[in-house]
Amino acid sequence: MIFYDRFFLFSLYSIWIMLFYGGILTFFGYKYYLEVRRKKFKIDQFPFVSILVPAHNEEKVIEETVRSIMELNYPIDRFELIVIDDLSMDNTSFILGKLEDEFAGRMKVVRTNKENGGRGKANALNVGLKHAVGELIAVYDADNRPDKRALMYLVAEINKDDTLGAVIGKFRTINKNKNLLTRFINIEGLSFQWMAQGGRWRIFNLCTIPGTNFLVRRCILDKIGGWDEKAIAEDTEISIRIYSMGFKIKFVPQAVTYEQEPENLRVWFKQRKRWVKGNIYVVYKYLLSKDMRKNRAYADVLYFFLVYVIFLAAIFISDLVFILGILTDIKVYTTGNLLLIWFLAYIMFVLEVSISLSLEKEEFTFNNIMLIFLMYFTYCKLWGIVSAQGLYSFIKDRVLNREHKWYKTERF
Amino acid sequence: MLKKILISLIIILSFMMGRAFADKVKDKVLIVYDVRHKFGYDNDEVLTFKLALGHFDLDVYEVSERDYSLGLVNRFDYVFVMGLDDEKVSERLKEDLIRYKGIVTFIGSGFEDVLSLDEFGNFKFLGKNFNAVEVIYKNSMLPFSRSKYGIGDRNSVDFYDVRNGQVIAYFNDGKREIPYIFNYNNIWVVTRYDSEGPVFYILCDVLHEILKIPHREEKKVFVRIEDVHARVDIKRLRRIGDYLKSEGIPYMIALIPAYKENGRIYKMSDNREFVETIRYLQSNGASIVLHGYTHQIRDERTGEGYEFWDIKNNRPPSDDMEKYMQDRIYSAVLECVKNGIYPLAFEAPHYAINKEGYDFLKKHFSTYVGHIQTSNYSFCTTAYPFKIQNIEFINRLIPENLGYVYSDNINDIFKNLDRASIVRDYYGGFYFHTFMDINYLKKIVKKIEDKGFEFYDLKMEDNYVNIKDITIQSKGGNVECNYRKINSFYFSFNHIQKAVSIIFLSLSLGMVVILIHSITIRRENV
Numbered sequence: 001m002i003f004y005d006r007f008f009l010f011s012l013y014s015i016w017i018m019l020f021y022g023g024i025l026t027f028f029g030y031k032y033y034l035e036v037r038r039k040k041f042k043i044d045q046f047p048f049v050s051i052l053v054p055a056h057n058e059e060k061v062i063e064e065t066v067r068s069i070m071e072l073n074y075p076i077d078r079f080e081l082i083v084i085d086d087l088s089m090d091n092t093s094f095i096l097g098k099l100e101d102e103f104a105g106r107m108k109v110v111r112t113n114k115e116n117g118g119r120g121k122a123n124a125l126n127v128g129l130k131h132a133v134g135e136l137i138a139v140y141d142a143d144n145r146p147d148k149r150a151l152m153y154l155v156a157e158i159n160k161d162d163t164l165g166a167v168i169g170k171f172r173t174i175n176k177n178k179n180l181l182t183r184f185i186n187i188e189g190l191s192f193q194w195m196a197q198g199g200r201w202r203i204f205n206l207c208t209i210p211g212t213n214f215l216v217r218r219c220i221l222d223k224i225g226g227w228d229e230k231a232i233a234e235d236t237e238i239s240i241r242i243y244s245m246g247f248k249i250k251f252v253p254q255a256v257t258y259e260q261e262p263e264n265l266r267v268w269f270k271q272r273k274r275w276v277k278g279n280i281y282v283v284y285k286y287l288l289s290k291d292m293r294k295n296r297a298y299a300d301v302l303y304f305f306l307v308y309v310i311f312l313a314a315i316f317i318s319d320l321v322f323i324l325g326i327l328t329d330i331k332v333y334t335t336g337n338l339l340l341i342w343f344l345a346y347i348m349f350v351l352e353v354s355i356s357l358s359l360e361k362e363e364f365t366f367n368n369i370m371l372i373f374l375m376y377f378t379y380c381k382l383w384g385i386v387s388a389q390g391l392y393s394f395i396k397d398r399v400l401n402r403e404h405k406w407y408k409t410e411r412f
Numbered sequence: 413m414l415k416k417i418l419i420s421l422i423i424i425l426s427f428m429m430g431r432a433f434a435d436k437v438k439d440k441v442l443i444v445y446d447v448r449h450k451f452g453y454d455n456d457e458v459l460t461f462k463l464a465l466g467h468f469d470l471d472v473y474e475v476s477e478r479d480y481s482l483g484l485v486n487r488f489d490y491v492f493v494m495g496l497d498d499e500k501v502s503e504r505l506k507e508d509l510i511r512y513k514g515i516v517t518f519i520g521s522g523f524e525d526v527l528s529l530d531e532f533g534n535f536k537f538l539g540k541n542f543n544a545v546e547v548i549y550k551n552s553m554l555p556f557s558r559s560k561y562g563i564g565d566r567n568s569v570d571f572y573d574v575r576n577g578q579v580i581a582y583f584n585d586g587k588r589e590i591p592y593i594f595n596y597n598n599i600w601v602v603t604r605y606d607s608e609g610p611v612f613y614i615l616c617d618v619l620h621e622i623l624k625i626p627h628r629e630e631k632k633v634f635v636r637i638e639d640v641h642a643r644v645d646i647k648r649l650r651r652i653g654d655y656l657k658s659e660g661i662p663y664m665i666a667l668i669p670a671y672k673e674n675g676r677i678y679k680m681s682d683n684r685e686f687v688e689t690i691r692y693l694q695s696n697g698a699s700i701v702l703h704g705y706t707h708q709i710r711d712e713r714t715g716e717g718y719e720f721w722d723i724k725n726n727r728p729p730s731d732d733m734e735k736y737m738q739d740r741i742y743s744a745v746l747e748c749v750k751n752g753i754y755p756l757a758f759e760a761p762h763y764a765i766n767k768e769g770y771d772f773l774k775k776h777f778s779t780y781v782g783h784i785q786t787s788n789y790s791f792c793t794t795a796y797p798f799k800i801q802n803i804e805f806i807n808r809l810i811p812e813n814l815g816y817v818y819s820d821n822i823n824d825i826f827k828n829l830d831r832a833s834i835v836r837d838y839y840g841g842f843y844f845h846t847f848m849d850i851n852y853l854k855k856i857v858k859k860i861e862d863k864g865f866e867f868y869d870l871k872m873e874d875n876y877v878n879i880k881d882i883t884i885q886s887k888g889g890n891v892e893c894n895y896r897k898i899n900s901f902y903f904s905f906n907h908i909q910k911a912v913s914i915i916f917l918s919l920s921l922g923m924v925v926i927l928i929h930s931i932t933i934r935r936e937n938v
Contacts, residue, residue, distance in 0.1 A: 013908075016912050019916070020915065020916075020919070023916075023919040023922075023923070026923060026926075027922065027923075027926070030926050030930065033930075338909070340913055341909065341912055341913055341916060344913060344916035344917060344920060345916060347920050348916055348919055348920050348923065351920055351923035351924065351927060352923065354927055355923060355926055355927050355930060358927055358930040358931055359930060364931065
């Protein structure tokens with residue numbers, strides 16, 4: 001019995017610490033918002049930028065993406081677009097061929113073959129990188145519609161500060177009004193960016209590269225040998241390495257891109273499972289690394305460890321305790337005002353997300369606030385399941401010594 | 413003579429002091445007695461009676477007839493003359509009583525000379541009766557439900573012809589009614605003194621009439637789970653606790669915090685499951701009563717031995733009881749507190765403890781549960797039928813008087829419960845061991861409910877335990893503990909919870925402020 005109680009206490013403490021951390025991130029995220037909300041960008045130098053767009057069966061979206069990038073508000077002779085056509089089986093190659101003609105001289109299409117392609121996004125980016133000539137490398141996913149000024153803002157930021165290894169922009173959801181799931185994802189995305197990216201930047205000068213809409217120095221990529229092709233979430237992994245070199249990664253919320261989010265649970269599950277496994281890979285790669293331990297980036301590794309192992313276990317235990325308490329005689333002896341704390345935690349969650357939404361135009365609506373109340377019991381629980389699955393799948397891959405099969409998010 | 417003067421002086425002085433310091437002047441009572449013990453018995457009967465008066469808010473003094481000095485009674489509102497040895501009342505006292513204006517109560521025997529006087533009702537003594545088998549009380553108030561009780565022993569009863577007086581209770585020997593308690597003007601007569609059984613209960617109830625303190629009708633019974641230590645069957649204990657909780661019945665746990673076996677002491681801290689169970693029960697209806705430290709001395713086994721009385725030699729277990737108690741009680745309280753268990757009262761193992769022991773307890777505990785050992789030299793105890801407060805022995809007594817289940821004897825408890833109806837503000841209880849069949853407990857609980865008695869909840873009262881650096885207090889069901897050295901896991905857990913609540917609340921409030929601020933400022937497109 002006492003064992004059971006200890007487990008419960010452990011889960012309580014873990015959850016409380018995470019909630020506290022969330023509250024702190026919200027405060028700093030808001031502080032950062034106040035600092036940057038009226039910021040004016042000045043740009044006097046235009047370094048050459050290579051924009052990489054990996055594409056694998058993207059016929060539905062690629063044309064729009066290329067056109068949006070071509071219309072970026074940046075001197076046309078100071079950037080190039082490199083689309084990596086990674087063994088597309090659909091009409092992507094044809095569309096890209098057409099566009100290559102249209103934007104001749106400003107755009108390259110790099111086609112992979114069976115030997116150097118089909119191994120996921122990190123590989124595609126590395127292939128593209130070889131053809132890139134820019135001193136700054138930008139990456140956009142094939143479904144993105146970057147805001148015209150996005151690249152300029154990113155460049156302006158990285159120009160100013162030599163200690164910045166990379167700068168990241170913000171994404172918004174194009175298809176947020178499609179259904180309940182996309183609404184949840186929209187809310188999640190906004191609050192994640194203000195708290196985890198904005199808040200973390202303000203406290204630790206650290207963000208996680210989100211996989212799209214970011215700018216990184218070419219020299220850093222050369223030094224670290226590009227993206228880790230074994231990493232399941234190559235963006236998180238590279239963030240850790242950039243950070244461990246002593247560079248900062250800055251969140252620039254003015255640089256906006258619009259992207260598509262999964263419209264059904266099946267796709268959502270696959271995408272998120274990859275993220276989870278990617279983050280766990282980072283924990284796996286760096287948690288026991290002695291070099292890393294002296295590094296500031298180790299805090300982020302520990303954070304992922306806390307989230308995906310400890311916090312996940314905690315959520316699982318507390319749910320188990322709750323269910324067993326209802327269905328069986330197994331009860332915890334731990335007493336006190338836990339209900340009050342639970343209620344406060346819920347209120348804190350709603351407030352944290354509400355604050356993030358209030359920073360965005362047209363997001364702080366009655367409907368969205370009702371959705372936040374609902375999210376705690378629905379969307380958040382789904383995350384629990386995905387995390388558990390991701391962890392399980394990662395361990396299984398390791399035990400069976402299997403390579404992770406890269407899953408590309410389906411487009412709608 | 414000098415001794416008499418001194419004693420009189422002390423009594424006079426002490427209540428002059430009392431008058432000077434007390435905000436409310438209490439009624440004063442004098443007990444004049446012939447001897448303290450009945451022939452062949454160990455009980456200090458003067459003490460048993462004096463403690464019973466502790467139910468009423470009075471200043472009680474006692475003096476032996478030998479030490480009585482002329483005129484002393486006039487300083488008192490009530491006089492009780494106790495005759496335990498059948499001796500005649502001294503002329504000195506008789507003269508005083510004739511002139512006395514207050515209320516006089518004669519208890520026991522040897523009063524035939526006095527009672528035959530006109531001033532005392534001119535009652536005719538008819539001799540001694542040895543055949544009384546029943547005692548009947550309140551029949552005038554309850555004509556159709558005359559309660560009958562066996563009186564237990566065959567001792568004699570003084571038989572008076574009560575023409576002028578009002579009989580309150582009487583004995584029955586099968587042929588005649590023999591007055592037990594009767595009243596004439598300011599004279600009360602109680603023809604027999606027993607500190608146990610129905611006769612004692614009747615006297616206790618009639619005391620409300622004699623002292624003109626009409627307490628409200630209110631009967632309360634406690635349930636106490638007895639001899640709970642780390643070696644009891646935890647499942648059974650929990651089952652009992654869960655059952656009582658499900659019935660909404662508050663209860664006490666007589667806890668023994670350390671177990672001694674084969675010369676080794678096992679503290680309950682070593683058994684987390686036990687501690688957890690007690691903590692669980694504590695937050696689900698149980699009030700903890702400290703039942704000694706090990707409930708044994710020397711090589712005895714926990715739960716069987718005596719702890720604060722040496723039963724083999726019939727003496728206290730130590731010559732320095734103060735130190736002996738301090739060591740054991742502090743260890744016991746500490747062992748509880750560091751495990752998040754908060755005793756609110758004390759109960760000596762087997763109720764065996766003497767005056768020095770009580771003196772120590774009175775300093776550190778607000779509440780004592782059980783019987784009182786009413787002899788300083790021998791193990792004999794008295795069970796009271798009501799609450800007693802502010803007496804020289806203890807601050808507050810919650811009496812146990814229904815007994816316990818040891819075999820198929822629940823009828824004894826039922827009988828005791830019937831007897832409880834006599835006393836208008838009856839307080840009492842029974843105890844139950846975890847190894848007994850829970851169905852006995854259920855039957856008793858049902859009986860108590862059928863009788864319409866209320867269940868007593870110790871933690872609802874203002875209790876305290878105060879020893880060295882530890883303070884425990886209860887009020888209205890809340891129990892608080894202060895101990896500067898507490899570092900226990902559980903205690904800190906409560907603090908952590910409080911801290912977390914405060915932090916979360918502050919964060920939430922801060923976020924509300926931010927949210928309001930954020931809504932009021934112009935939103936920029938970032």
